[in-house]
Amino acid sequence: MIGAPGRPLALLVVRDGEPPLGADEAVAEAAGAALVVGSGPSATGLVSARRLWLAETGSFAPGALAAALSRLTTCGPIILPASPDGRDLAPRLAAVLGRPLLANAVRVHDHGAEVTRWGGQVTVDLTAAGPFVATLVPGVRGSDPVGAPPAVEHVDIKVERGDDVEVLETLEADPATADLAEAPRILGAGAGLGSRGHTALLGKVAAALGASLGATRVVTDAGWAPYERQIGTTGVAVDPELYVAFGVSGAAQHLGGLGSPRAVVSVNTDPSCPMTAMADLGIVTDAPGLLDELAERLGVERD
Amino acid sequence: MTEFDVVVVGAGPAGSAAALEVARAGLSVALVERGPFPGAKNVFGGVVYGRVLDELIPRWWERMPVQRWVTRRSTMVLTPTQALTVDLRAQDWGQAPYNGATAHRSELDSWLAEQAVAAGATLITSTVVTGRSATGVRTDRPDGDIAAKVVIACDGVNSFLAKEAGLFKAREHNTLGVKETLALPRAVIDERFGLTGDEGADFEIIGCTGDIPGGGFLYTNKESVGIGVVLELDGLTAAKVRPEELIAELKAHPAIAPLVRGGELVEYSAHLIPEGGYRTMPELVTDGMLIAGDAAAMCLAAGIWLEGVNFALGAGMYAGRAAAAAIAKGDTSKAGLAAYRTMLENSFVLGDHRRLRDMPGLVLSERVQRRYPGLVCDLAQGMFEVDNAQPKPGLRKLLREARRTHGVRVRDLLRDGITAMRSLS
Amino acid sequence: MLVIAALRWVDPRPGVDPLTGAVHTDPKASGPSAADECALAHALRIAGPGRCVAVTAGPPAAEGLLRDALAAGATDALRIDDAGANTAVALTAGIRTLGPPDVIVCGDHSLDHGTGATPALLAHAFGAAQALGLVELSMDGELTGLRRLDGGRRERLAIPLPAVCSVEPTGLRPPRASLPAVLAAQAAAIPVVTVDSGPSMVQAGEQKPYRPRPTHLGAPAGDAHHRVLALTGALTERTPPRVVRPASAAEAADELLDFLRKHGFLEP
């Protein structure tokens, strides 16, 4: 049997042994119990794991995999990281098991979960009558290293091919992304910066301070910065020493990729946004205005 | 090509009133608006005077989206350390048929446009009119030309159509209105402004714009207050301050701060106002086209008044009627549409503007802006200051001292007084 | 071929009270999200001259969004009036009335719920392949997509039909509607199907502003004394969190530069 009856179980999909973003946190939220499926499942990187079940299920196919997991009926809440594959699989699994899906959770408890709404601006506590499936936003909880290696059991899960998509190729991250992932100092551009011009200026100011430019998804979607600059659960995971956020609200999906910077400054007109709430210094002011001033002081030319 | 009897450009108050009247006359009318919905981007201070609607929409007060009914109207004269307020309360303004109301433009403009649509007008949103064509107007949509017998330009202060037709006069006294909306709980607003139920307050303020000619306002909504300043453009450019800084100063004034303290900024907006009045109005009629509202500089803005919506509604209404009548007669030339001007002359629209034509100049003059606020505040302070041992000074002495301090000559005082009296009487 | 664009009616810029978490939405400003507009654009492209139906489960006010879709080129529209609380179930029932769909295109996530689960649930209901979070989608004899993975990676997919795809808001938008199309769409009758998707399987508590939860950290190494010192931060210099409201951009810049200097990120 996989998982303990009524107890939470984390479900991770790995690709070539690579755990998804937020994997360890999902395991920690499930008190150390996890089923690892995918290609090349292993315990690597799961410092919060106490009890692991590993099943080789080949390349990722959400429909077929969900059908194959239909026997996960006795365990309590099933928690997946809200990584791309986790978000793909969770609703299919919920549908197969006839369980409710509590997506985008920032906290999972025995009877439900606290989920975010409106782009991470508000949360609602959802209570389910029975067992449920939840996805946990990466980066919101951290993990509890156990210190001892987990008990590992290999299990057999047969996946019948279904109507899933076929992966033609996987494209590795751009080198420009790796650059951001390792950057020790990052200035982050958020929607509050207001324009393409100011995002470009922030890039120059960052260069003047020996820092790299990061951005939120709103900014990359608007085309003000290339996608490789996006920090977060569906962008690059970073872990800088310094993060200065310009007009970033601090949605869970953004913070999810932020690591744990030693020093955080949030420039925002809203003093109670999550980004300012977690900053060492919150500056309540107009971000483009401050940026113009900085550029002038640092002698940065605008074009 | 798309064809209508009349095309109205801009679904502000002027445009919706015009479209409503054309539709009521049984003609087809397109109401073209560039925003995603009427009022989406429109800005105003917040008080609309509905009397003009009596003629357009019976018992409008039962249906119009209103924030509060104005029952308290204060005119404040400020110096950095003084405030003199004339505070009027009129409880019957809080009952039908009402006087002024605060409202949100997005709600008000949408509601007005709905009235026109209900009467049969076709509202076309997210569409910009890019100019006139031989048969009507062009828009920025593919296949976007609209043929119409009459075009009514209600496209606001920077009217492209009026400019294109060469009717636009270079405008003196264009002002910039900037406004902050500050959220406050309803009970706090009621208590601070002494209001109950649906009652609202309207403060018009002079002497709060430093070296820049202009004025200020403070209006109450249900759960927010609108506070802002109106600034003459040339003065603003010369003074090199940002409008936000002036609003910040106004909010910090000892007479205003207790009213707005703790308000959370929820919106900042800015818009031009054509304040020049009668003397800067363009020609209102040309072949196949009428101009109404801000497009024709019909906003009455003279210090203690800031009324544009009611003038826009009135002008739009008459434009709609004149267009319908001209089409019925089969003459939409300049001569055929000339009744528009006559209707305006016989109504409050041009009546008020003609009578108050000297007020914009006076209100924005250096004396009214920079000298009189200090003069009247000092005068009032002198009256009420108790300086025992010394006998109370006479009013004449106080006036003389105040005049000296603020450099006001008797001659100018008299002249300005006469201008004001003549305008108001 | 039947192509469906599933569009959700939502306010893209709601007012959120940061203290209470109360969300204020404006029906007049509501419409499809950027992702849903992008979904419509893809659906129109995939359908080509074929049938492309814009579908929404929402109140009568949501019909404006369907009219815009008609004006932009959708062949027909359907509004689903749902008395229940399970959007995907309601959408499934509504879409079934149109015949078996070949491709359903959704936005990657809605602005309000933001789960991104609806498309996956639709795929389950229709026994279709799913391809979620696509940044590219094209129909060139065969349907292919580019999907975003974490860590900045991407995968290229061949998508068999029937399929449910969800797309991220990239630059693609529906073509600008012509004026005659806008007027025709305004006059069009929007068919409505009424369904009851049943009560929600979960009970929602009070809506609150998001506050980050404390993160768990591994216990520090060393003896008890050092662990206590490390945990209390006695050994590391740390500025207490501070929120300042500078009066001007210049003051704000002073604050920021002082902070950077104090923490060694800038030469004193």
Ligand SMILES: Cc1cc2nc3c(=O)[nH]c(=O)nc-3n(C[C@H](O)[C@H](O)[C@H](O)COP(=O)(O)OP(=O)(O)OC[C@H]3O[C@@H](n4cnc5c(N)ncnc54)[C@H](O)[C@@H]3O)c2cc1C
């Ligand atoms: C499945 C999923 C995955 C996602 N992945 C990511 C991801 O990887 N990375 C990511 O970043 N997002 C991601 N998102 C999106 C995320 O939920 C947020 O929508 C996004 O991070 C918000 O970006 P923002 O802070 O720039 O914009 P907003 O949330 O719009 O915030 C703008 C902020 O600027 C402030 N502001 C406004 N004007 C000014 C001014 N003049 N001066 C100063 N401040 C101002 C506002 O107060 C506000 O706090 C994802 C969402 C989902 C559902």
Ligand SMILES: Cc1cc2nc3c(=O)[nH]c(=O)nc-3n(C[C@H](O)[C@H](O)[C@H](O)COP(=O)(O)OP(=O)(O)OC[C@H]3O[C@@H](n4cnc5c(N)ncnc54)[C@H](O)[C@@H]3O)c2cc1C
């Ligand atoms: C800060 C401020 C405070 C004010 N306070 C008050 C007050 O308290 N009370 C009061 O009565 N008045 C007030 N006014 C004045 C009032 O707002 C205007 O006089 C009034 O709105 C004029 O109405 P209108 O219909 O002529 O023009 P507008 O309301 O400006 O409407 C013009 C419409 O045309 C549209 N448009 C423009 N160009 C095009 C185009 N090319 N194609 C399609 N559509 C187009 C615009 O989007 C807009 O909807 C204030 C103004 C300001 C700026």
Ligand SMILES: Nc1ncnc2c1ncn2[C@@H]1O[C@H](COP(=O)(O)O)[C@@H](O)[C@H]1O
């Ligand atoms: N009520 C609805 N009507 C139509 N489509 C919807 C609805 N709700 C969600 N969708 C679609 O599903 C996508 C993801 O929504 P969600 O699962 O709520 O994050 C949206 O972008 C829409 O394309």
